[in-house]
Amino acid sequence: MKDRVALITGITGQDGSYLAELLLKKDYDVHGIVRRNSQHNRSRIEEIRDRARQRGRVFELYYGDLCDSGSLNRIISLVKPTEVYNLAAQSHVRISFDQPEFTTDVTGTGVLRLLEAIRINKLEARFYQASTSELYGLAQEKPQTERTPFYPRSPYGIAKLYGFWIVKNYRESYDIHASNGILFNHESPRRGKNFVTRKITYSLACIKHDMQQTLFLGNLNTQRDWGFAGDYVEAIWRMLQLKEPDDFVIATGQMHTVRSFVEKAAALCDFDLAWEGCEQNEIGRDTKTGRILVKIDPRFYRPAEVDELRGDATKAREKLGWQPKVSFEELVSMMMESDLKLVEKQKQLL
Numbered sequence: 574m575k576d577r578v579a580l581i582t583g584i585t586g587q588d589g590s591y592l593a594e595l596l597l598k599k600d601y602d603v604h605g606i607v608r609r610n611s612q613h614n615r616s617r618i619e620e621i622r623d624r625a626r627q628r629g630r631v632f633e634l635y636y637g638d639l640c641d642s643g644s645l646n647r648i649i650s651l652v653k654p655t656e657v658y659n660l661a662a663q664s665h666v667r668i669s670f671d672q673p674e675f676t677t678d679v680t681g682t683g684v685l686r687l688l689e690a691i692r693i694n695k696l697e698a699r700f701y702q703a704s705t706s707e708l709y710g711l712a713q714e715k716p717q718t719e720r721t722p723f724y725p726r727s728p729y730g731i732a733k734l735y736g737f738w739i740v741k742n743y744r745e746s747y748d749i750h751a752s753n754g755i756l757f758n759h760e761s762p763r764r765g766k767n768f769v770t771r772k773i774t775y776s777l778a779c780i781k782h783d784m785q786q787t788l789f790l791g792n793l794n795t796q797r798d799w800g801f802a803g804d805y806v807e808a809i810w811r812m813l814q815l816k817e818p819d820d821f822v823i824a825t826g827q828m829h830t831v832r833s834f835v836e837k838a839a840a841l842c843d844f845d846l847a848w849e850g851c852e853q854n855e856i857g858r859d860t861k862t863g864r865i866l867v868k869i870d871p872r873f874y875r876p877a878e879v880d881e882l883r884g885d886a887t888k889a890r891e892k893l894g895w896q897p898k899v900s901f902e903e904l905v906s907m908m909m910e911s912d913l914k915l916v917e918k919q920k921q922l923l
């Protein structure tokens with residue numbers, strides 16, 4: 574069989590780490606692009622190198638950046654991947670309002686830089702772009718499919734809109750096998766701690782272990798279609814195995830509020846959560862102890878909110894044979910259990 578060589582941007586992130594593991598299991602050589610950081614930030618991929626060695630596969634990391642065309646050109650010409658997965662992005666929606674120009678450069682123009690590196694090097698690689706349900710924003714249709722019109726609501730969503738279309742344009746202009754995965758929210762114990770699900774599970778675990786007083790949140794009433802990241806990287810890989818490139822919605826089809834995520838996670842910590850008050854004055858109290866667990870902090874509100882997202886992944890089911898395995902309840906339990914263990918361990922180190 575021809576050697577399968579994958580290049581992953583964003584390999585240090587949540588999805589990058591799950592995808593690297595999946596590809597190594599499938600006997601790929603895996604190469605990843607990492608940024609220079611002042612502190613070690615490779616905790617999600619720490620153990621992968623050993624696993625790769627045990628399987629006799631290559632696992633290599635290269636310094637590069639989606640804002641730096643030279644580094645992308647150098648890495649593409651050196652690695653000569655057969656599949657390129659572009660997962661790198663400034664991926665935080667709220668922060669994209671604080672850093673709109675930077676977000677546009679990385680998350681939007683970065684896609685073009687990578688596609689140009691592929692085109693200029695005449696690389697015959699298949700290309701995956703991490704597109705997003707944030708493209709739907711103020712959703713024009715429920716649930717959202719590949720045909721639903723886009724209406725992004727943040728600098729992040731608009732940068733991703735550029736990414737989506739430049740991928741389609743390079744597919745049509747240069748015959749590049751380039752696909753967009755329109756992924757709805759997906760979470761895991763590896764999710765960054767400033768995304769709402771992980772913020773909830775990590776904070777509640779800290780409160781449970783007396784390491785934190787209160788969980789401060791923004792809008793409790795928004796609804797998301799939350800799946801498990803481990804399931805979603807399987808769909809990503811399947812897209813690049815198709816003969817023809819295409820765009821796919823990846824989602825569970827179920828939607829839940831932030832509030833219900835908090836309630837389920839709190840119950841798993843044996844808190845008996847009850848809500849009092851409304852809007853900015855709303856609080857969540859543990860009725861067993863009277864302790865206030867949740868407060869609202871308007872700093873976490875967004876200038877323009879995406880109230881609800883729910884995807885219809887029928888096309889992925891039919892053409893990729895993909896469907897999610899982990900339910901919402903299992904996802905909350907998985908994350909809560911993992912954070913309770915993590916915080917317990919951290920407490921022992923104090």
Ligand code: NAP
Nearest residue numbers: 583585586587588638639660661662664703705756758759
């Ligand atoms: P994540 O955990 O935030 O990871 C982002 C990755 O991008 C990190 O490895 C980060 O490196 C890297 N990165 C950021 N800026 C970069 C730059 N200028 N050059 C090179 N690398 C850079 O995101 P994720 O949740 O894994 O998501 C992966 C991709 O899917 C992202 O593009 C995201 O926008 C998209 N997406 C995610 C979801 C979701 O629900 N998770 C849904 C739809 C789409 P550092 O570690 O150095 O920061």
Ligand code: G4F
Nearest residue numbers: 664666705706707757758767768769770790791792795873
């Ligand atoms: O967890 P979030 O920050 O995720 P968001 O904005 O949906 O974006 C994530 O999913 C997208 C796919 O749809 C990705 F493209 C993107 O890269 C990222 O992975 O916020 C979810 C919801 C929002 O409505 C937010 O307003 O939770 C609400 N929320 C309420 N309190 C909060 C908080 N979000 C955060 N991050 N922090 C809070 O304290």
